[in-house]
Amino acid sequence: MISFSGLYWFFYWHCRSLIKWILRRSTQLCELQRICYDKPAGNPRSSAVEYSLRHSKSPDIGSMLNELDDAATKKTIFGRLHKVLLERSVRTVLRVKKINPNSHVAFVKNYSRCIEHIWGYRQLYHIVEELRLSQFDSSVEEHERKLTRLWTGLCPKVPLEARITKQWQDIGFQGDDPKTDFRGMGLLGLDNLVFFAEEYTGAARHVWSHSLHPQHGYAFAIVGINLTHLAYSLLKDGSAKTHIYNACKTMPSLRAFHQFYCYLFYEFDRFWIESKPADVMQFTFIKDQFEKNIRDLLANPSTVFKINFVVEDV
Known part of the structure; x- marks a missing residue:
């Protein structure tokens, strides 16, 4: 029938x-x-x-x-x-x-x-x-430099004590060596984080400061890599066309994707803080709700995300 x-x-x-x-x-x-x-x-x-x-x-x-x-x-x-x-x-x-x-x-x-x-x-x-x-490779000097640039972008006044150190956990990596956290998103996850830290330094440090909150904190780098996955998924299934087509005057470039990611990270941080989670165990629930909100916005043909971060006090 x-x-x-x-x-x-x-x-x-x-x-x-x-x-x-x-x-x-x-x-x-x-x-x-x-x-x-x-x-x-x-x-x-x-x-x-x-x-x-x-x-x-x-x-x-x-x-x-x-x-x-x-x-x-x-x-x-x-x-x-x-x-x-x-x-x-x-x-x-x-x-x-x-x-x-x-x-x-x-x-x-x-x-x-x-x-x-x-x-x-x-x-x-x-x-x-x-x-x-493309997987992170410690033997590639360029990959190692990107890690150093990420640290410097967030913590310019604090020198790294060593390549493998617990200091990496201060910016939200899971262990002493960040390379293990990039397996899922490869170099894309690192490049997104570096772009955010260098191109929108004030906003990135602002978001990182929120991640250190004693009650509502979260792992900055790990959340960033999760948001790389979200940005990638929206790009792959075509949902991101709404923003990209509206935002780009000519050929969309990798920079446009990085900026899209930065918007997601900044807005997720605000959404997280406003949600006042009891602990990080609520991450999946809050991330799923955030993704739904973003997808709902992208369903509007006129949506374009403005990258004009307003940094307020924590």
């Missing part, structure tokens, strides 16, 4: 082509043009363009999507290739949809921005995934 939902989609897909034909005849604009002219810039426009392209029946557009997907997977949409792919994508759509670029200059500009959003996001995911799968 066919469900109501099944009937809806059956009729939707069979009627979609007819609806598009009627709208094109009445407006003299194809679906992509209507989206680029009518939808607000950012997530509403880029998500609608992405949906339209993915459901196109044109073989040429299908080939174009495969080429862009391949480049994003290989993480090669940079420099000259970025420009070549963008121009090729624009030319393909103009030709297939019979759009005169001289008469629709605004369309070319708006559509190009959407392409950068869509495949910049896909490339960003693969960059982030590569970092997540």
Whole structure:
């Protein structure tokens, strides 16, 4: 027996082509043009363009999507290739949809921005995934330097007594050697923490000071790595597109992901303090509620998280 939902989609897909034909005849604009002219810039426009392209029946557009997907997977949409792919994508759509670029200059500009959003996001995911799968290696000098930078960012006036020391527990690692805590999120977890400590030093130290609270404290670094997992999950399942598409004017970069993470960490700290947990055993419950709140916000197409931290007294 066919469900109501099944009937809806059956009729939707069979009627979609007819609806598009009627709208094109009445407006003299194809679906992509209507989206680029009518939808607000950012997530509403880029998500609608992405949906339209993915459901196109044109073989040429299908080939174009495969080429862009391949480049994003290989993480090669940079420099000259970025420009070549963008121009090729624009030319393909103009030709297939019979759009005169001289008469629709605004369309070319708006559509190009959407392409950068869509495949910049896909490339960003693969960059982030590569970092997540890269494990911390004590024999790599760069990895060790990042650990030192994290310590210096949070505790500039306190020298480390040794590479392996209980001091690491002061900033929220579980043991004397932080490397064991990065197994789940790899270098991504470390890079997120370092970025927060160096780019938003005041906010990071503010959050760290909260983690030392005698009653409502928590393990700063371990919570940070848990929030790396949350940021990664939101990126992977596409929920983060709302913020990324709205926040980025051009190609989303790794910096955009780090900033997204910093926002999550700062807001989680505030949520944690306001929840007044009896002890750290409530972490999972509070984190799950925080994630639900974030996902609810991201369900709004206009959501964009502002990275303007206001540091108040503890």
